[in-house]
Amino acid sequence: MDRRSLLAAAAAAGLAGQAWGQEAAPEPSYEGMTFQSHDKTIRSIHYRPVGEGRRAAIVMMHGSGGRITNRGPWHQLAMRFAGDGYEVLTPLYTDAFPDDGIRPERMMEAWRDVGEHAIDWFIERGVDRRRTAMFGYSLGSYVAVDGALGNSRAAAAIGLAGGTDVYTPRVPRRRIPVLVIRADGDTHVLPRNTAAWVDFLREHEINVRVEVLQDSDHLFTAPKWLEIFQLSAAFYGGNIGRPDQDTA
Template sequence: MLTRRALAGGTAASLLAAPVLARQEAVGEPVTYESGGTTIRAAVYRPAGAGRGAGIAFMHGSGGVGPAYLRLARQFAADGYVVIVPVYYDAAPDDGVRPESVMNAWRQAASDAVEWLIADGLPAERVGLMGYSLGSYVAVDSALGRSRAAAAIGVAGGWSVYVPRPPRRRIPVMILQAERDDHIPSAGTRRWVDHLRNADVPVRLEVIRGARHIMNSDQWDDVFTRSSQFFARNIGRPPG
């Protein structure tokens, strides 16, 4: 069973765990993949037509897989991407302490989600990693580690989520900060950005105006628009 955790200072309303995947079969394909000897459940969303020949792995926040993330996945699929949304808690439950062994399991699950997309037929240079809150750290830190992701986006994350490792890779990164984030201090987000810039990672910081940590649908639409533009420049360019 997935662990549901209250975000610091509040509860992530409407975030659901694995049962969401079964209810999304009409638009999301249930799949599994192996990571560290554990089976990871996921939902896959595909473009209706030929698409961009590119893919995105999206890492959920601390409350598990919820409707906002699946809506975002459908938006990316409509924009031509193959999107996989794994339940990375399957790799290790969240006990709130998050020792290095747990973080390693989650990072590996993110990297293996990228490998699933590559095995599905996408070139590594056309696969990106993205995540929200806790998942922002999992996505970006994985992408800058041993993952083969070609670009990464972190939404509503920061140094206070978990201390990032020194980057091993220098791929494009975008950090989207919630302007009025009431869980992740803005100083922590900027510290994360400075950490990446000091390591020569090409990173850009953009702000979702008016957004708190738990965002409404209009703010998630802003996340999609900014993310789509970023990915289009880095992994979603038309062939040729």
């Protein structure tokens, strides 16, 4: 073997040894847990960022028929938020009141209370209330946003694929920034009903931003879930996740 070949082989061996010795970058962690909402035990998954993160927290409210599990797009979205530095809770809010499809006001209030108490859970463990936020999809978008504008202490909220056909919104009691994300081809929650929800909130002086997912329906592909994360991360990063939030 000539000198050039020997040098190339030695370099390759060195690189291989370096790669073999490298450890994979740490990932966010998660675990199943429960918390109390009134007299009900609410199952949830708690996601933690690596290290201190942003010292901020997000509560994610699933859609109708949703479940909490350590796989699938809902879990992956929570992991992305945790990877961006947020603590996350994904409560199974139907533990507070089983969904019968009729959804009387007492049921909706029980679900909103789950979100409120999940935010309180974070605050009780040291998260500044100004660094807490809600996120909800479909039915959960109403639960998240309407609850955040009610008695919750959340400082921001995102509603994904929600509208007035999900439920009639209440007059807001609080003023926090809201992001509404909708699909241009949603046939389950119609775009006109999302627009009616946005108009209602703006009429009541809520700062609402709207983002539209192109070429999409109510059920999202993996690339759309990534786009949803990117839009959400930008919104949260400008509100609850700002580095100067503690002194603002």
